[in-house]
Amino acid sequence: MPELPDVEGFRRVLAEHGRGRRVAGVRVLDTSVLHDVTARALDAALSGCRFDEPDRLGKWLIARTDGPSVLIHFGMTGELVWCEPGAEGHRHDRVVVDVGDGELRYRDMRKLKGLWFAEDEAAVATLLAAEGPDALSLDREGLDGALSGSRRRLKAALMDQGTVAGLGNLLVDEILWRARLRPDRRGADLDAAERAALHREMRRVLRESVRAGRVPPRRSWLTGARDEPDPHCPRCGTALRRDRVGGRSTVWCPHCQDGS
DNA sequence: TCAGTTGTTTATAT
DNA sequence: AATATAAACAACTG
Numbered sequence: 399m400p401e402l403p404d405v406e407g408f409r410r411v412l413a414e415h416g417r418g419r420r421v422a423g424v425r426v427l428d429t430s431v432l433h434d435v436t437a438r439a440l441d442a443a444l445s446g447c448r449f450d451e452p453d454r455l456g457k458w459l460i461a462r463t464d465g466p467s468v469l470i471h472f473g474m475t476g477e478l479v480w481c482e483p484g485a486e487g488h489r490h491d492r493v494v495v496d497v498g499d500g501e502l503r504y505r506d507m508r509k510l511k512g513l514w515f516a517e518d519e520a521a522v523a524t525l526l527a528a529e530g531p532d533a534l535s536l537d538r539e540g541l542d543g544a545l546s547g548s549r550r551r552l553k554a555a556l557m558d559q560g561t562v563a564g565l566g567n568l569l570v571d572e573i574l575w576r577a578r579l580r581p582d583r584r585g586a587d588l589d590a591a592e593r594a595a596l597h598r599e600m601r602r603v604l605r606e607s608v609r610a611g612r613v614p615p616r617r618s619w620l621t622g623a624r625d626e627p628d629p630h631c632p633r634c635g636t637a638l639r640r641d642r643v644g645g646r647s648t649v650w651c652p653h654c655q656d657g658s
Numbered sequence: 659t660c661a662g663t664t665g666t667t668t669a670t671a672t
Numbered sequence: 673a674a675t676a677t678a679a680a681c682a683a684c685t686g
Contacts, residue, residue: 399664399666400664401664404664430682455678459668471666472663472665472675473665473666473681473682474663474665474682475663475664475665475684490683506662507682507684508665508681508682508683508684509681510665510666510681510682510683511665511666548674548675549675549685550674550675550676551675551676554675554676557665558661559665559666566664566665567664567665568664568665569664596684613664613681621661621664629662642674642677643663644677645676645677645678646664646665647662647663648676
């Protein structure tokens with residue numbers, strides 16, 4: 399689930415329910431989601447701290463306080479959920495932050511990622527050092543620059559968080575489908591018109607997805623068709639292809655994308 | 659039982 | 673050197 403738009407949704411949850419409130423306590427229900435801090439140290443460091451405006455870079459959520467920060471990466475199945483006081487537990491709740499009038503819960507079935515602790519801004523910067531520019535604020539020149547220096551396929555280049563931060567499997571397929579570019583095209587081979595289309599469609603897909611807090615599975619989107627039993631292109635009706643590109647299952651239209 | 663999954667890292671191969 | 677591929681991580685679904 400979590401790509402840039404999903405994490406942006408979690409950032410809004412934290413902004414609405416965390417910002418300005420004090421941490422009353424942190425309960426760690428599964429220590430395996432803590433990556434560089436113990437449950438006891440996390441509770442001790444965070445209790446009494448007041449949440450600031452949360453930030454996001456790529457798929458990372460940055461929970462700042464008037465003390466240390468917590469960085470959350472949601473992996474494939476993580477989410478941040480707001481719960482009223484006394485709300486019943488969920489099987490996959492891993493960390494619960496009590497903020498007095500309710501709880502912020504890190505919930506994650508597969509636990510592929512989780513929480514990192516950052517004592518100060520220098521530690522935050524270190525944890526995020528490998529991230530490329532955030533996809534949401536990437537301009538034409540930035541995207542051109544990210545693609546020009548490499549012979550990689552578009553799918554692999556756009557999925558690489560060090561090249562562009564925030565795009566995942568669904569988003570990249572959606573953007574390439576809208577821009578009518580085959581996922582196995584070499585990014586450096588695109589002409590000016592193709593690069594412009596790629597940037598334009600990235601912006602459009604991101605804008606609508608961020609608003610929804612997910613890649614919306616609308617019938618008119620690739621995302622709304624790709625998981626059907628016999629998926630067809632919402633634009634031209636051609637049977638969609640599913641291949642492995644860049645190690646990930648990739649859905650694309652053999653007619654629209656670099657066709658006609 | 660087996661394949662597949664919206665993410666990332668590591669090892670290995672080309 | 674850069675790029676591609678497979679496996680591993682973990683837990684579940686069909």
